[in-house]
Amino acid sequence: MPRISPREFLARPFRVHSFLAGVALHDVWAVELPAAQERVTLQEFRRRVKHEDSGERFSLPTRALTRLRLLIGRMFGWDREPSEIPRELFAERLTTEDRARSTVPAGTREGIFRVVYSFENELLLELINRTVHAAALSGLAETPKGYRFYFAVYVRERGWITRVYMAAIDPFRRWVIYPAMLRQIQRDWTEAFGTDALKR
Secondary structure, eight states: OOBOOHHHHHTSOOTHHHHTTTSEEEEEEEEEEEOOSSOOOHHHHHHHHTTSOGGGGSOHHHHHHHHHHHHHHHHHTTTOOOSSOOTTOGGGGOOHHHHHHOSSOTTOEETTEEEEEEETTEEEEEEEOSSOEEEEEEEEEEETTEEEEEEEEEEEOOSHHHHHHHHHHHHHIIIIIHHHHHHHHHHHHHHHHSHHHHTO
C-alpha cells in the first residue's frame, strides 16, 4: 500500500489543508477502491462498516504488535492525555460553519482519538498525549475508475520527545499498521459495495 506524494493529496479540495495550515504533514497514503453501483460517500462507507471491529480482523502478527505497542505505552505512560486539555487542540480551530457541517460533535471518542469534524467525505481525528499531538485525516474522492481513499497523518511536536518517538514508531506504522489498515479498508469496501451487499 503506497505512501504518495503530498502534492497529489494537497491538490484535492479537502478542508484539512487550510484547517491545519502550519501543522506538519508527516505522511500520506492512498488506496484505490472500485466503483460501486451507487454514489458512495465516506460517511456512508463508515456507516455500513461501523459495527465491525476492523482491528480484530487484522492478521495475528499485526494484532500482536499492536497490543505490544499499547502495553509499552501504558507502562511508560506515553498515551496518557494531559491532565489539563491545552488550548491548542485542533478542535479549537473549528468555525461556526465547520461545527454546523459536521455530523459528529467535536470531542466525540473514536477509539484512542477524538473527532475534530466529520464531513460527507472527510473525517479528521485528533490525539494528544505525552509524546505527540497528532491528527489523522481520512478522505474519499471520486476518480474516473471509482474512488480513492486517502489517509494522512499530521504531527505537532510536544518537545524533543516527539521526534524521538516518531522516529521509533515510523517503521512499525509504515510497514505494519498502515498497510494492514488499508488492506482492511479494501476488504470492507468490497463487502459493503459488492453486488451482494448492494442488494441488501
